[in-house]
Amino acid sequence: xxxxxxxxxxxxxxxxxxxxxxxxxxxxxxxxxxxxxxxxxxxxxxxxxxxxxxxxxxxxxxxxxxxxxxxxxxxxxxxxxxxxxxxxxxxxxxxxxxxxxxxxxxxxxxxxxxxxxxxxxxxxxxxxxxxxxxxxxxxxxxxxxxxxxxxxxxxxxxxxxxxxxxxxxxxxxxxxxxxxxxxxxxxxxxxxxxxxxxxxxxxxxxxxxxxxxxxxxxxxxxxxxxxxxxxxxxxxxxxxxxxxxxxxxxxxxxxxxxxxxxxxxxxxxxxxxxxxxxxxxxxxxxxxxxxxxxxxxxxxxxxxxxxxxxxxxxxxxxxxxxxxxxxxxxxxxxxxxxxxxxxxxxxxxxxxxxxxxxxxxxxxxxxxxxxxxxxxxxxxxxxxxxxxxxxxx
Amino acid sequence: xxxxxxxxxxxxxxxxxxxxxxxxxxxxxxxxxxxxxxxxxxxxxxxxxxxxxxxxxxxxxxxxxxxxxxxxxxxxxxxxxxxxxxxxxxxxxxxxxxxxxxxxxxxxxxxxxxxxxxxxxxxxxxxx
Amino acid sequence: xxxxxxxxxxxxxxxxxxxxxxxxxxxxxxxxxxxxxxxxxxxxxxxxxxxxxxxxxxxxxxxxxxxxxxxxxxxxxxxxxxxxxxxxxxxxxxxxxxxxxxxxxxxxxxxxxxxxxxxxxxxxxxxxxxxxxxxxxxxxxxxxxxxxxxxxxxxxxxxxxxxxxxxxxxxxxxxxxxxxxxxxxxxxxxxxxxxxxxxxxxxxxxxxxxxxxxxxxxxxxxxxxxxxxxxxxxxxxxxxxxxxxxxxxxxxx
Ligand SMILES: Cc1cc2nc3c(=O)[nH]c(=O)nc-3n(C[C@H](O)[C@H](O)[C@H](O)COP(=O)(O)OP(=O)(O)OC[C@H]3O[C@@H](n4cnc5c(N)ncnc54)[C@H](O)[C@@H]3O)c2cc1C
Ligand code: SF4
Numbered sequence: 151x152x153x154x155x156x157x158x159x160x161x162x163x164x165x166x167x168x169x170x171x172x173x174x175x176x177x178x179x180x181x182x183x184x185x186x187x188x189x190x191x192x193x194x195x196x197x198x199x200x201x202x203x204x205x206x207x208x209x210x211x212x213x214x215x216x217x218x219x220x221x222x223x224x225x226x227x228x229x230x231x232x233x234x235x236x237x238x239x240x241x242x243x244x245x246x247x248x249x250x251x252x253x254x255x256x257x258x259x260x261x262x263x264x265x266x267x268x269x270x271x272x273x274x275x276x277x278x279x280x281x282x283x284x285x286x287x288x289x290x291x292x293x294x295x296x297x298x299x300x301x302x303x304x305x306x307x308x309x310x311x312x313x314x315x316x317x318x319x320x321x322x323x324x325x326x327x328x329x330x331x332x333x334x335x336x337x338x339x340x341x342x343x344x345x346x347x348x349x350x351x352x353x354x355x356x357x358x359x360x361x362x363x364x365x366x367x368x369x370x371x372x373x374x375x376x377x378x379x380x381x382x383x384x385x386x387x388x389x390x391x392x393x394x395x396x397x398x399x400x401x402x403x404x405x406x407x408x409x410x411x412x413x414x415x416x417x418x419x420x421x422x423x424x425x426x427x428x429x430x431x432x433x434x435x436x437x438x439x440x441x442x443x444x445x446x447x448x449x450x451x452x453x454x455x456x457x458x459x460x461x462x463x464x465x466x467x468x469x470x471x472x473x474x475x476x477x478x479x480x481x482x483x484x485x486x487x488x489x490x491x492x493x494x495x496x497x498x499x500x501x502x503x504x505x506x507x508x509x510x511x512x513x514x515x516x517x518x519x520x521x522x523x524x525x526x527x528x529x530x531x532x533x534x535x536x537x538x539x540x541x542x543x
Numbered sequence: 544x545x546x547x548x549x550x551x552x553x554x555x556x557x558x559x560x561x562x563x564x565x566x567x568x569x570x571x572x573x574x575x576x577x578x579x580x581x582x583x584x585x586x587x588x589x590x591x592x593x594x595x596x597x598x599x600x601x602x603x604x605x606x607x608x609x610x611x612x613x614x615x616x617x618x619x620x621x622x623x624x625x626x627x628x629x630x631x632x633x634x635x636x637x638x639x640x641x642x643x644x645x646x647x648x649x650x651x652x653x654x655x656x657x658x659x660x661x662x663x664x665x666x667x668x669x670x671x
Numbered sequence: 672x673x674x675x676x677x678x679x680x681x682x683x684x685x686x687x688x689x690x691x692x693x694x695x696x697x698x699x700x701x702x703x704x705x706x707x708x709x710x711x712x713x714x715x716x717x718x719x720x721x722x723x724x725x726x727x728x729x730x731x732x733x734x735x736x737x738x739x740x741x742x743x744x745x746x747x748x749x750x751x752x753x754x755x756x757x758x759x760x761x762x763x764x765x766x767x768x769x770x771x772x773x774x775x776x777x778x779x780x781x782x783x784x785x786x787x788x789x790x791x792x793x794x795x796x797x798x799x800x801x802x803x804x805x806x807x808x809x810x811x812x813x814x815x816x817x818x819x820x821x822x823x824x825x826x827x828x829x830x831x832x833x834x835x836x837x838x839x840x841x842x843x844x845x846x847x848x849x850x851x852x853x854x855x856x857x858x859x860x861x862x863x864x865x866x867x868x869x870x871x872x873x874x875x876x877x878x879x880x881x882x883x884x885x886x887x888x889x890x891x892x893x894x895x896x897x898x899x900x901x902x903x904x905x906x907x908x909x910x911x912x913x914x915x916x917x918x919x920x921x922x923x924x
Contacts, residue, residue: 186725186735186777193727193735230794234824294827296733297794316723316774338723339774340688381730388798388824406732407827408895424716427709429674453706453749455729532788535781562742563839566886566899570841573883634884640907643900646886 153178154515157333157348159319159362162192163497164475165354166302167504167523172352173309175508175519180346181303181311182335184318187534188299191356192497194457196379196413198390198404199223199231199291200498203238203263204397206255207248212474212496213259219499220291223298226501226527230297232405236290236390237271238263240283241441245394249284252394256288263288277386277443290390292404298497300531307536308529317344322351322366322489329487330366350511352490356460357422359493368484372493374422374458377414378431380439381452386410391442400438409452412439422458462494475503477510490514565647569654573630576623583620618668622661629653677703677758681710683722684765685775692772694763695719703753707745708736710752711764711776724776731893734833738776739765744835744891767838769851783834783853790869792857798824829894830857836888836898848877852888852898855879859901863908874909882906 156172158165161183169179183189202216224233240246256263264287271285272278303313316338323332323345332347353362357374385408393401399415412435419425432454440447462476475495480486492507505521512519590607593600607613633653637643679701686692697714708726715722726736729748736747740755741763756762770778836852837843843851855873863870873879882902889899 186727188727188733189725193733194729197732228795230827232795232825232827292827294728294732294794296727296735299727316777318720338721339777341721342688379730381732385826388826405826407829407831409730409732411730424713427705453730455748530788531794532784535779535784537781537785539781563887564890566884566890567841570883570885637884637903638906639910640904643903644897646884646899 154350154517155180155348156511157182157346157351159183159333159351159353160190160355160358161187161299161303161313161315162190162354162356163188163195163299163302163500164192164356164492164495164503164507166299166306167500168352168354168492168507169306169311169313170302170309170528171501171504171508171521171523172511173306173311174522175512175517177511177517179306179311180348181306181313182317182319182333182346183313183315184338186315187303187313188296190358191457191460192299193295194379194455195295195497196377196402196404196411196457197292197295197406198236198402198498199233199293200496201236201289201291202259202261203236203252203256203286203288203290204392204402206259206261207251208396209474210255210259212499213255213261215474215499215502216496217259217261217289219502220289222501222524223293223498224291226523226525227293227298227301228527230294230301230531231291232293233289233291234389234405236288236392237266237275237278238286238288238392238394239271239278239442240285240394241279241281242283246283248395252286256286261288275387275389275391277445278391279442279444284394286394287389288392290392292390292406293497294406295497297531300534301528302500304529304531304534307534313534319362319365323347324366324486325488327487328485329481330489349515350488350490352492352507352511354492354507356493357458359460359491363478363480363484363491366480366484366486366489368478368480368486368489368491370478370491370493371462373461373463374419375416375461376419376422376425376456376458377416378427378435378454378456379411379413380432380435380454381406381409381411382439382446382449383409383452384445384449386443386445386449393442400435401442403439403442403446410443410446412436412442412446416459419458425456425458427454427456460493460495475499475506477503477506479510479514481514487514565650569630569633569650573627573634576627576630579623580620580627583623614668618661618665621664621668622657625657625660625664626654629657675703676700677752677756679710679752679756679758680761681714682761682763683711683714683776684763685722686772687721687774701752703751703756703758705752706748707738707740707750707752707755707762707764708747711747722776723774725778732827732831734831734894737767737833737835737838739763739767739838744839746833746835746893749893767834769837769840769843770834778834780832780834783832783837783851786850786854787830787832787857790854790857790861790872792830792854792860793828795825795827798826828860829896830860831894833893835891835893836896839887839891841885841887842881842883846877846881849881850878852882852892852902853896855882855905856888856896856898856901859905859908863905863912870909870912873905874912879906879909 155178158181200216202213205213266285268282317335319333321334325331330351355362359370359372363370391403404411478491480489495503681697727733731749766776766778858873886899
């Protein structure tokens with residue numbers, strides 16, 4: 151039997167990691183992405199390699215996924231990660247009241263944390279709020295978003311996956327029974343439209359998963375919840391600085407290259423193709439960021455930007471929706487075979503999302519092959535651009 | 544909304560230095576003066592050859608070099624030589640890793656010296 | 672907050688497949704403090720879905736959104752409209768030069784990435800191994816590093832492989848074989864002593880000696896890499912190495 155052909159839609163973290171996993175399991179993989187690599191949410195993510203500590207009280211399932219996956223990524227994607235740990239700092243009584251639950255949660259989720267005296271914390275990070283009352287070290291890191299996606303994509307390519315960038319999926323193609331067996335796409339670099347047939351269509355389109363599902367007449371309950379981030383032109387800290395409390399707005403400051411980035415907010419949006427950056431939100435980020443690092447109040451800004459989370463579910467409070475991912479077999483949910491959607495999750499958990507998706511695809515197509523993405527380091531991200539391929543990387 | 548236009552040619556791209564920094568101006572002027580000096584060298588050899596063609600040619604030559612236009616051209620050669628030589632000092636120094644962060648300031652100082660020198664030559668050559 | 676609104680015409684380079692290139696004009700209402708990339712994104716979202724352009728991080732850490740704005744290379748995600756236009760004016764946006772154009776504003780960066788790989792430029796280094804050179808502050812970017820350097824801390828290196836320097840370089844325009852500022856800077860970052868392969872690449876016709884000191888690379892580099900200075904430093908290293916070899920004290924590696 152010839153190799154099964156999987157058509158993957160979306161080249162964000164999830165799409166690239168899934169392409170890699172499926173290619174290693176012996177699939178022919180074609181990835182269609184309407185922009186360049188990581189042109190959706192992935193490229194614009196905050197960049198925190200989550201230890202899970204942030205969720206260890208409010209969402210322990212996510213927290214456990216994060217600590218497991220951040221360890222794996224630190225091992226396989228070290229090429230694009232600043233792995234310097236992070237601090238959770240308590241600044242007021244409400245923070246102090248949260249400490250017990252935080253410590254207990256971290257224990258439950260087996261996240262190694264370490265209490266640090268305020269004096270030691272200030273010694274480690276002189277730029278943080280001198281009013282720090284309590285501090286904990288956690289194994290956080292920072293990643294370079296584009297390069298993380300490139301590393302997965304380069305590894306996928308090395309195993310034979312084909313990436314078609316600037317190719318937007320416009321329609322799903324079905325066989326006589328209403329099951330998917332291909333897609334029609336628009337190559338935006340040439341203006342031409344093409345059809346592509348495959349054994350399975352996998353949508354890894356994050357916040358756009360609902361739109362893509364609609365093309366097939368299926369339904370995915372994904373709610374795009376954007377957030378704003380502000381970058382500052384100075385590297386004030388070496389570690390991720392988190393507010394020791396329930397997840398809230400502007401409560402993380404990350405170091406990255408010569409910068410720090412403050413994030414983020416959370417609200418709901420209808421049109422995710424263009425979400426303006428509001429000045430109010432930027433001002434709010436500066437204010438919240440300055441609670442953690444006072445110098446941010448006056449530091450020169452480097453940029454402000456917006457990205458849209460693909461949150462799955464239909465809860466009321468965006469922040470309280472679980473951040474774990476969900477894999478939909480549309481045969482079960484909509485009676486449409488040949489179509490799988492993976493959405494939700496986080497950058498930190500993209501490899502696990504890929505593994506779960508590839509497991510589902512294998513089950514559906516009767517392929518028995520085990521996941522091989524946990525141990526081996528990813529190829530150099532630069533190998534995505536391979537010699538002799540011409541302009542269409 | 545859409546308008547048909549031609550994309551700039553490669554040569555035109557090379558000449559887009561008006562938008563650029565001091566270093567690019569220094570580089571472009573260096574190239575220009577080099578071209579000028581090279582052309583001058585050939586002209587020079589060509590004219591000197593006339594000296595070997597007898598007394599009448601010699602007289603023609605002398606009257607030519609006394610013309611104000613010729614003096615002006617000579618002055619242009621001096622300006623080009625001064626600029627090219629002095630900027631050459633800057634290029635050599637920076638190539639040895641000396642004062643690279645100050646290449647801009649160095650350009651303005653050497654450019655100033657070249658300008659002053661050119662002025663001095665102008666006074667000397669046109670007021671004699 | 673009273674938002675200032677400008678009307679700016681964006682003159683955008685277009686090319687699809689084998690078609691002849693042309694420019695399209697888009698008149699937009701913008702806030703002068705928005706970034707050029709925001710405007711381009713709006714052109715795509717609301718005016719022309721066929722516009723092809725590359726970007727990812729929106730805060731100058733990935734290097735994907737390099738373009739020529741009014742003939743000068745810019746990372747469009749951090750270039751405010753105020754800095755390149757005026758109310759009622761026009762802004763020209765073109766792809767980087769010295770790279771093949773894939774379509775519209777996107778170029779193929781493959782050559783640069785492959786060369787950076789060939790010289791083993793690390794993407795992450797210990798903070799101590801990636802000292803921040805003492806060069807004058809530019810565009811409000813602090814030249815200083817962390818307020819206190821942590822010995823074990825790592826950071827993503829400065830060069831974001833955006834290719835602005837390659838596009839700005841007048842030599843790269845005329846000499847395809849030239850290694851170019853980013854790659855030479857990547858070699859200098861690692862040093863050539865004891866590294867004959869790197870030394871060989873740098874100290875040759877298409878290496879440091881091809882540079883003609885226009886310093887445009889340094890002028891456009893958005894990440895304070897200062898390739899111009901690094902090329903000159905590499906020349907110094909290359910001369911030193913030649914001298915040592917002349918006196919029989921070359922490297923043994
Ligand atoms: C503000 C914010 C901060 C965050 N911070 C963090 C963090 O610090 N750490 C962390 O781990 N996670 C973080 N996340 C979460 C993380 O960024 C996302 O979960 C992740 O990027 C989602 O990746 P994805 O591949 O699923 O989706 P995307 O990256 O959005 O990929 C979907 C792709 O599908 C493409 N597409 C859409 N429609 C079509 C079509 N018709 N045809 C072809 N292609 C199409 C899009 O162009 C896009 O590239 C953050 C998210 C947000 C919003
Ligand atoms: S040296 Fe600077 S301009 Fe050149 S690719 Fe690197 S970051 Fe970009």
